Amino acid sequence: NTEKTEPFYRLSVPKQKTSSEIINEARNVLRTLRTRRPFTPTEDQRKLFGSGSSRAPQNRPPSVFSLHASSFDLAESRPVSGVRLSPLDHKPILVTFAKDEDSSISLPKPPADAAEGRKVSSARAHLFRRTQGNFLSAKMVSPDQNEEKLDSEEPAMMSNLCRSNDNCLAEQRPCTPFNYESRQLICNEHISRLEKEDFLKGTAGKFLFQLRGESDQMKKPGTSSSWPRSTGWKRRVTDLEDETRINESEEEEIFWHIKILPILHELEEEDNVENLCLACTKLYQALNEGNMLGKRFKRRSVLLKTLYKLVDIDSDPLCLKLAKIILAMKVDGKNLLSVCKLAFKICRNEKNDYIIQNDRLLDCLLEVMRIEDLQKNNEALLYCMGAIKFMSGNAVLLNEMVNKGAVEMLLQLMKQINNIKENDTYFSNLGHLLVQLTATLRNLADLPPARRQLICNGAVSELSVALEQRMNDKDVCTYIVRIFSKLSSYSDFCAALADCSRCYILFLALLNKHQKQQGLVIRIIFILGNLTAKNNQAREQFFKEKGSVNTLISLFQTYHELDLNAQKWYHERGGEGKKHPKHPSEAEDVLIKLIRVLANLSVHPSVGAALAAAHRVVELLVTVLEYKSVDDCEELVINAATTINNLSYYQVKSSAVQDKKLHIAEMLLKLLMSNNMDGVVEAVRVFGNLSQYHEICDFIIQKKIYKFMIALLDAKNQEVCFSACGVLLNLTVDKNKRALLMEGGGIGKLVDCLRDFGPADWQLACLICKTLWNYSENITSAASCFGEDTDTLLMLLTSLLDEELALGYSLDRDLRDHHKLYWEREFKPVAEKLLERIQSHHSLLPTVTITPF
DSSP states (O other), rough: OOOOOOOOTOOOTTTTTOOOHHHHHHHSSSSSOOOOOOOOOOOSSSSSSSSOOOOOOOGOOOOOOOOOOGGGGGGGGSOOOSOOOOOSSSSSSEEESSSTTTTTOOOOOOOOOOOHHHHOOOOOOOOOGGGGGGGHHHHHHHHOTOOOOOOOOHHHHHHHHTTTTHHHHHTSOOOOSOOOHHHHHHHHHHHHHHHHHHHHHOOOOOOOOOOOOOOOTTTOOOOOOOOOOTTTEEEEEGGGGTTTOOOOOOOHHOOOOOIIHHHHHHHHHHOOOOHHHHHHHHHHHHHHHHTOOOSSSSSHHHHHHHHHHOOOOOOHHHHHHHHHHHTTOOHHHHHHHHHHHHHHHHHHSGGGHHHHHTTTTHHHHHHHHHSOOOOTTTTHHHHHHHHHHHHHSHHHHHHHHHTTHHHHHHHHHHHHTTOOOOTTTHHHHHHHHHHHHHHHHHTTTSHHHHHHHHHHHTTHHHHHHHHHHHTTTTHHHHHHHHHHHHTTHHHHHHHHHHHTHHHHHHHHHHHHHTOOOHHHHHHHHHHHHHHHHHHHHHHHHHHHHHHHHHHHHHHHHHHHHHHHHHHEEEEEEETSSOOOSSSSOHHHHHHHHHHHHHHHHTHHHHHHHHTTTOHHHHHHHHHHHHHHOOOOOHHHHHHHHHHHHHHTOOOOTHHHHHHHHHHHHHHHHHHHHHOHHHHHHHHHHHHHHTSSSSHHHHHHTTTTOOOOOOHGGGGGOHHHHHHHHHHHHHTTGGGGGGGGGGGHHHHHHHHHHHHHHHGGGGHHHHHHHHHHHHHHHTTOOOHHHHHGGGHHHHHHHHHHHHHHHHHHHHHHHHHHHHHHHHIIIIHHHHHHHHHHHHHTTTTOOOOOOOOOO
């Protein structure tokens, strides 16, 4: 009964198996590659545009500028009445104090010259001129020609009166909200105390105006509409239709004099910065308490004029307080731009991050970005976004942004910008804003909650639209690509990006347009490597895009030449005696990540077969092995070897790997003899595929590479043993080369590998049994064939073929099923035949004790 036996090859694959099964069973013959994400150094200084910006200084907004009180427009701070208001149902009663009833009210004086506002002494003594400070003392009304003139107090007296208000109603807290009854009680109590103080101090009353309604609702018992005549107060009733701009409620009138005005006087007179900061804190709290933040507050102009003058004091903590209040007052136009610049200036200094954290400036800036008109206020939004970008460089503020919904807000803003088409006049300016926005998103992408929000809010779509529209704006493209570079390292975002079919077209267009922009190219290549690492559909889709492989080849040639020129330049300048250049260099890093894309693409059956036949691709990979040493750039050389290994798996017609197999073997020998173990293993893997060709087997014998393979069986490393055993398996196909396995104790080393790794790795166990099967084809005696290892081999095979013993060690059910599949399909058929052959040629069968593993 002679049975014709065929020798086993390492990659003997039944025809009926699917391509996915072939890949799974190839066991690391086809492998994807991993690499580090490109490093982006932090900018030394906080600027609108970094040092690598493509924008010329004259074509971009400045990061450094002067800012003074004169930068603000006092006229814009007045309340705006867009529509004439309907008359109210009650008329105001103007109450003034006068020492002469015939004296008329002093009209408001014009603001000081802008230059005067900038003259600030160290002690700030002349910051507020007494001749210009009257606007704090009262609510001024410019009378028409038909109006009666109202009595007024001298400025010094008025200032004195207003400062004493705090003493007058110190017990009335909280002052808001008021109802009508409590309002009248407070007014009457105020009047009573007013009279007492007038008699005791000889001073006049405190209020300049008292709005008194004449409706039935306002007329309640105990509420007199007239003041005691002994105080000298005098009433004048004005025509309300001519005074529609006076819409201030009685509560605001009272609250203004009690709470706000004293603080404004403190700001006017205080010299100490710390005290000014405290006063600003009190002012913000008081405004918030009195519901006076925003545009509706009548005395808003008086308040803002005071704050604007304080900007001239060179103190970031004070300016932070001022910016917060001014922003909360909802300024617009020139003043919005100036206050956004003020916030930008504060945030530009990294040392201010701590005080910014404690003062909630971020809330105000985010509110500006949410509500302000994109086109009308694009310059103000630019500096506002720049300030937010600076804040995102701080870990505490970055987390705060996520919690305050900054991600969703920024994506909504990006959507608005994307709706502005290229022919629009605002398109170019909004590009500056988009740089700040995408730079902020890049920082936010570091946080897991932000990443989830980016995916949920459709960031891939909006970023892709922006990338397509701003293809000519290198700065915007760079930041968007940096965002994708970060996020594509995570499987959930990578899957979302892979589903965006246009992303491959955009990436290829960018690579062709900015081929020599290393910072841009390397990140796009990194993204493509991530997309093709685990997604077979992405591999196929990218490969099918028009010009995809040609673009990769062109990039390969460009950066290969740059790398060669850098090496040549180094050696021409006596590089041997100088410090060796850093590896990987910029050009090397691009090549590393580009070769990774090729390796990942080659895992797909049809794509891999096509690449194996692409002679230019294989030539460039071999060139890397020719001119680059593993000691110079380990990752580059190993990546090239891995990709060649993947391509050598495909035995297709016109295979470029087949055509160059001997030259490839010579290059691999250099890698095999290196001291780099990773390089050695990769070279062995390639020899495992190439050794299916007789010419390569002869090369292995000629160069005595087989001895190296036998020695590697002692490495006690599963993967190393698997690769070395693959080469030995292919050598034993040739009858004339089988005896070489006895050299260096090859049989004993194979048996040791079977014992050490068999129960945990049925693929490796199968490979060892196939090698021994080929080796023992012409066996006459088990003892002469396997020597002293015969009994050990018999015991091992008997034990490993016992299903209960072989598979019972695994407690994990899924793992057990996986092992059982490989045990039944791969190991068992070969091991049974080998055991039967040995037993039939063993004259004295020993008693074999089967022991569990």
